Amino acid sequence: MLFKSSKISAVVEWGTLLISTVLVCFFLVVVIWEIVSKGAGQLSWDFITKVPSAGMTKGGILTPIIGTVMLTILTALFAIPFGVCCAIYLNEYAEDNWLTRTIRASIRNLSGVPSIIYGLFGLALFVQALQLGTSLLAAGLTLGLLSLPYIITTTEEALMRIPNSTREAALAVGATKFETIKDVVLPSAMPGILTGVVLTLSRAAGETAPILFTGAAFYINNSNGYLNQEFMALPYHLYMLSTQHQSIEEVRPIAYGTALVLIIVVFFMNLTAFYIRFKYRKSATEM
Amino acid sequence: MKTKLSARNLNISFGTKQVLKNIDIQFVENEITALIGPSGCGKSTLLRSFNRMHDLSPDAKITGTLQLEDLDLYAKSVPVTQIRKRIGMVFQKANPFPKSIYENIAYGLRINNLPCDKSIVEKALREAFLWEEVKNDLKMPATRLSGGQQQRLCIARAVALRPEVILMDEPCSALDPVSTLKIEELIIYLKKKYTIVIVTHNMQQAQRIADKTVFLYLGEIKEEGPTHKIFDSPENEMTANYIHGQFG
Numbered sequence: 001m002l003f004k005s006s007k008i009s010a011v012v013e014w015g016t017l018l019i020s021t022v023l024v025c026f027f028l029v030v031v032i033w034e035i036v037s038k039g040a041g042q043l044s045w046d047f048i049t050k051v052p053s054a055g056m057t058k059g060g061i062l063t064p065i066i067g068t069v070m071l072t073i074l075t076a077l078f079a080i081p082f083g084v085c086c087a088i089y090l091n092e093y094a095e096d097n098w099l100t101r102t103i104r105a106s107i108r109n110l111s112g113v114p115s116i117i118y119g120l121f122g123l124a125l126f127v128q129a130l131q132l133g134t135s136l137l138a139a140g141l142t143l144g145l146l147s148l149p150y151i152i153t154t155t156e157e158a159l160m161r162i163p164n165s166t167r168e169a170a171l172a173v174g175a176t177k178f179e180t181i182k183d184v185v186l187p188s189a190m191p192g193i194l195t196g197v198v199l200t201l202s203r204a205a206g207e208t209a210p211i212l213f214t215g216a217a218f219y220i221n222n223s224n225g226y227l228n229q230e231f232m233a234l235p236y237h238l239y240m241l242s243t244q245h246q247s248i249e250e251v252r253p254i255a256y257g258t259a260l261v262l263i264i265v266v267f268f269m270n271l272t273a274f275y276i277r278f279k280y281r282k283s284a285t286e287m
Numbered sequence: 288m289k290t291k292l293s294a295r296n297l298n299i300s301f302g303t304k305q306v307l308k309n310i311d312i313q314f315v316e317n318e319i320t321a322l323i324g325p326s327g328c329g330k331s332t333l334l335r336s337f338n339r340m341h342d343l344s345p346d347a348k349i350t351g352t353l354q355l356e357d358l359d360l361y362a363k364s365v366p367v368t369q370i371r372k373r374i375g376m377v378f379q380k381a382n383p384f385p386k387s388i389y390e391n392i393a394y395g396l397r398i399n400n401l402p403c404d405k406s407i408v409e410k411a412l413r414e415a416f417l418w419e420e421v422k423n424d425l426k427m428p429a430t431r432l433s434g435g436q437q438q439r440l441c442i443a444r445a446v447a448l449r450p451e452v453i454l455m456d457e458p459c460s461a462l463d464p465v466s467t468l469k470i471e472e473l474i475i476y477l478k479k480k481y482t483i484v485i486v487t488h489n490m491q492q493a494q495r496i497a498d499k500t501v502f503l504y505l506g507e508i509k510e511e512g513p514t515h516k517i518f519d520s521p522e523n524e525m526t527a528n529y530i531h532g533q534f535g
Binding site for chain 1: 338448
């Protein structure tokens with residue numbers, strides 16, 4: 001009897017876990033199927049190499065693609081150096097006192113701030129106070145700010161995973177603290193850092209709220225990608241096509257096509273992250 | 288019998304906990320000295336004070352005089368990197384750099400602005416009895432070597448810098464008996480050129496390799512002398528109890 005009931009509870013436990021997993025995967029598959037089935041018909045060479053035309057009811061989405069690529073590059077240029085340096089300082093140099101702990105806690109909390117708040121902050125700081133206007137630069141800086149807490153946190157965690165014996169190895173052969181970090185700690189932590197960076201950037205590339213007030217344009221007909229001008233971006237283009245356009249029904253396929261392209265871009269960024277990690281694991285950095 | 292490394296009136300505490308009390312000790316050139324004692328007696332702390340590894344712990348407080356010949360190891364004018372070049376260290380757990388075998392040796396040479404080419408790397412690997420095993424795989428990641436090979440690589444990395452002293456912190460504690468014997472053989476070979484201080488928990492190991500043995504207990508030196516004397520006729524009762532395995 002006891003045997004039987006424990007067998008039943010094992011089946012129930014196993015079943016609950018399995019059903020949860022299947023349910024989650026089911027919704028994921030439905031979402032992807034919905035977008036792929038409705039957007040795949042749009043995908044063509046013309047769609048990604050032509051600019052929108054005829055009030056955005058025709059043509060492709062080249063302008064928003066360029067905008068998103070430029071925006072992500074700007075975000076990376078701003079967030080990666082500052083974020084990685086900040087994490088190195090916090091983990092390797094800063095003493096463990098109340099100030100450091102407060103800074104660290106604040107950074108963790110910042111990553112929970114809703115992205116629309118970053119949008120408003122970017123509007124106040126970059127667009128108005130620093131007089132950058134609604135522009136690609138202002139939006140890139142805003143997204144950079146949004147990305148910083150994630151990059152700092154993931155980099156710090158990657159650094160924390162490097163055991164002290166690794167640092168001691170370098171110090172014991174006469175390396176300075178900086179050499180130790182540059183030559184031994186950072187290369188060992190690189191797979192973790194890069195994963196954090198790419199995942200953060202792929203998240204930033206899909207953000208809409210922070211660029212809403214800081215530079216994303218409904219439509220521009222000149223070429224995209226100038227730092228001091230407004231720009232079109234994939235997530236905002238998608239938002240606009242599905243809620244703001246005067247003939248929503250007509251542009252719906254384009255909206256699905258845009259969604260699909262956005263997913264593909266993010267997917268390839270993630271793929272890059274996995275590839276980089278794979279390569280690092282294979283080369284000298286076997287940890 | 289020239290004194291190479293010495294500590295006088297050395298006290299070390301971490302926060303409020305005093306780990307070493309009034310240590311006076313000399314290590315003679317081209318000799319192997321074993322530091323023995325139960326866990327927590329301060330032998331690793333003593334070892335690590337010579338190459339200033341405690342610089343990393345902000346709460347470590349060190350007083351007394353530590354010298355490499357006439358050089359005050361804690362003098363403000365002496366760069367710590369210079370000290371660590373002259374006093375090499377091998378750790379308990381092999382910790383090769385996440386780089387190739389070749390780079391593991393070359394790195395230390397390069398950052399110390401020492402000449403570095405294949406023949407110098409080869410010489411260091413030969414001195415650590417590792418060359419024959421790795422000569423065809425110099426570009427292989429060091430982490431793919433076995434534990435014993437990794438530890439010999441760490442020794443090669445230390446000797447490549449031509450230090451004067453090599454500190455070893457239980458270098459065999461994570462190794463199997465065969466690798467341990469190889470490393471002991473290597474340590475005995477290395478004493479011709481270097482002064483070696485080794486922390487060990489293994490009584491047989493101390494007897495096999497050490498010229499002198501120092502017994503520490505609760506942060507104090509209880510007894511020191513030639514290894515055979517410490518093991519055959521210890522003067523201190525505590526030493527006798529420890530080496531006969533009654534505590535530890």
